[in-house]
Amino acid sequence: MSRIVILGAGISGHTVARYLNQWVGKQHEIVVVSPNARWNWIPSNIWVGVGQMTEEQVTFDLAEVYKKTSVDFRQAKGVSIHPEGDTSDARPFVTVEYTLPAKAGQQERIAYDYLVNATGPKLNFGATEGLGPDHGHTVSVCTASHALEANHQLQQQVEAMKRGEQRTFVIGTGHGTCTCQGAAFEYIYNVDHVLREAGVRDQARIVWISNEYELGDFGMGGVHIERGGYITNGKTFAESLMVERDIEWIVRAHVKKVEAGKIHYETLDGSFHELPFDFSMLIPPFAGVGLKAYDRGGEDITAKVFAPSGFMKVDADYTPRPYAQWSADDWPRTYQSPVYRNLFAVGIAFAPPHLISKPMQSTNGTPINPAPPRTGMPSAAMAIAVAKSLRDMLAGAEKPTHQASMARMGAACVASTGSHLLRGTAATMTVFPVVPDYRTYPEYGRDLHLTFGEIGLAGHWMKSLLHYTFIYQAKMKPGWQLLPD
Ligand SMILES: Cc1cc2nc3c(=O)[nH]c(=O)nc-3n(C[C@H](O)[C@H](O)[C@H](O)COP(=O)(O)OP(=O)(O)OC[C@H]3O[C@@H](n4cnc5c(N)ncnc54)[C@H](O)[C@@H]3O)c2cc1C
Numbered sequence: 001m002s003r004i005v006i007l008g009a010g011i012s013g014h015t016v017a018r019y020l021n022q023w024v025g026k027q028h029e030i031v032v033v034s035p036n037a038r039w040n041w042i043p044s045n046i047w048v049g050v051g052q053m054t055e056e057q058v059t060f061d062l063a064e065v066y067k068k069t070s071v072d073f074r075q076a077k078g079v080s081i082h083p084e085g086d087t088s089d090a091r092p093f094v095t096v097e098y099t100l101p102a103k104a105g106q107q108e109r110i111a112y113d114y115l116v117n118a119t120g121p122k123l124n125f126g127a128t129e130g131l132g133p134d135h136g137h138t139v140s141v142c143t144a145s146h147a148l149e150a151n152h153q154l155q156q157q158v159e160a161m162k163r164g165e166q167r168t169f170v171i172g173t174g175h176g177t178c179t180c181q182g183a184a185f186e187y188i189y190n191v192d193h194v195l196r197e198a199g200v201r202d203q204a205r206i207v208w209i210s211n212e213y214e215l216g217d218f219g220m221g222g223v224h225i226e227r228g229g230y231i232t233n234g235k236t237f238a239e240s241l242m243v244e245r246d247i248e249w250i251v252r253a254h255v256k257k258v259e260a261g262k263i264h265y266e267t268l269d270g271s272f273h274e275l276p277f278d279f280s281m282l283i284p285p286f287a288g289v290g291l292k293a294y295d296r297g298g299e300d301i302t303a304k305v306f307a308p309s310g311f312m313k314v315d316a317d318y319t320p321r322p323y324a325q326w327s328a329d330d331w332p333r334t335y336q337s338p339v340y341r342n343l344f345a346v347g348i349a350f351a352p353p354h355l356i357s358k359p360m361q362s363t364n365g366t367p368i369n370p371a372p373p374r375t376g377m378p379s380a381a382m383a384i385a386v387a388k389s390l391r392d393m394l395a396g397a398e399k400p401t402h403q404a405s406m407a408r409m410g411a412a413c414v415a416s417t418g419s420h421l422l423r424g425t426a427a428t429m430t431v432f433p434v435v436p437d438y439r440t441y442p443e444y445g446r447d448l449h450l451t452f453g454e455i456g457l458a459g460h461w462m463k464s465l466l467h468y469t470f471i472y473q474a475k476m477k478p479g480w481q482l483l484p485d
Contacts, residue, residue, distance in 0.1 A: 002028045002113035002394055005094055007078040009034035009062055011376050012347030013118030015383035017071050023391045025070035035077040035099040040144050044467050048147035050190045052419040055144045065475055075100035083340040084296035114390055117312050117345040121286035130258035131174045137260050138280040141187055157279050161200035167278040172209035174282030176254030179219045179371035181210055184283050186415045192245050193418030208249040211368050215239050219370035221357045223431050224444040225453045237453050254368045270363030311351035318353050328407030328437035334400035335386050344386050347379035356435055377411045380485040407435035410450055414463040426459030
């Protein structure tokens, strides 16, 4: 019997756990280590952030779900990886620290035969002074509890506007190197929608601020889509949406500092600006969660296993090259560590080989370019590929048997632009592949037959359906395997 330890029970880690439980749960031991008691369908936090859903609707108790399976769930966080064991025992192990209230702070060593790092991002609010809900002046929708607080503050603004006051809302990214523009994009439109529904939109100035070179970049170098026989780009699509809804935008911006009611930012041309606000939701930059790694003798090998960003190095080509020489082949396929064959990283936890968008710096040398997104669908696709490879390696395969390169897969994203059964809308976008491949698709880097965008009420219904489908699937209710990931 082998033991597979999965660090992180988010979208990717829980997907690995679900499938391994189904395929090998009876023959092998599956241990899931994750610090939060509750699973969160993060995309629906947007609706918690505007009061359209409750925290309970977007989360559920993980221990309850794993109780029905063979998975051994530990409410704890991974602290360090010891892929060679130590001087007393050569078996690899991971050190975890419990967050379960009854055992809080206790450390334990869990030996493993295979380890999957699915720890997602550290929400690095500390990178920008004054950013974030805990020590700063902006709100967030990155966790369900953050979103709840965001809605609380949003409703206060609505009340003030109902009394006739004017308000400025600033939504976007809180640092020059952020990813996840899509989440902020959804949130700004949902705020716009809520203000319209409340009859106070005319008293609001709504401003988008982001590190994208152009609107619609989304960290993917933008997209081209074919609509009605014409090729249009994501910039036109995104700008049209903003113009239609009277939303102003600032791009090429690095938020340097946030004070109460004032954002300080720098733009690519090297100039510095200030933007007053009453309410601001800015996405923080992401980093790895800070796992350390040690060799058999206790020597720190974190730099060998992880990239400087804290994300784990996998089978990507990390050789630094100029933008013009980037290739689809640089992107990882199996997510196996190049140094330890029984170590994998999936979802946001793996280190991308480089950006997807063109690297940019301001004239002061400040990087202002979006980091590559690793959204839900690719994260789940990687997780399934790794689960399949592990199943086969447990049965004797020498190396990973399945691949899921972001340069060879498509992704669909349904971005809510307002939640309402009849007046809701969402932008439905698909891209293929996620990472442009200019060798295969010389003109636009993507297959335009499989890359499109559309906005409308049907998108909202689809987004709602996805919410209930994914929560049903994640709860591992009967027939979950039949549902798409
Ligand atoms: C507001 C918002 C909206 C979004 N909307 C969409 C959308 O509409 N569509 C879409 O495709 N994507 C969306 N995304 C992106 C999507 O949420 C991510 O792609 C996805 O969650 C990544 O999965 P993951 O498993 O890598 O990370 P996560 O889902 O973040 O999971 C990481 C897990 O690891 C745990 N963990 C952290 N540290 C440790 C540790 N030390 N040890 C063990 N476990 C640890 C965490 O608690 C968590 O359970 C959105 C993101 C945000 C923030």
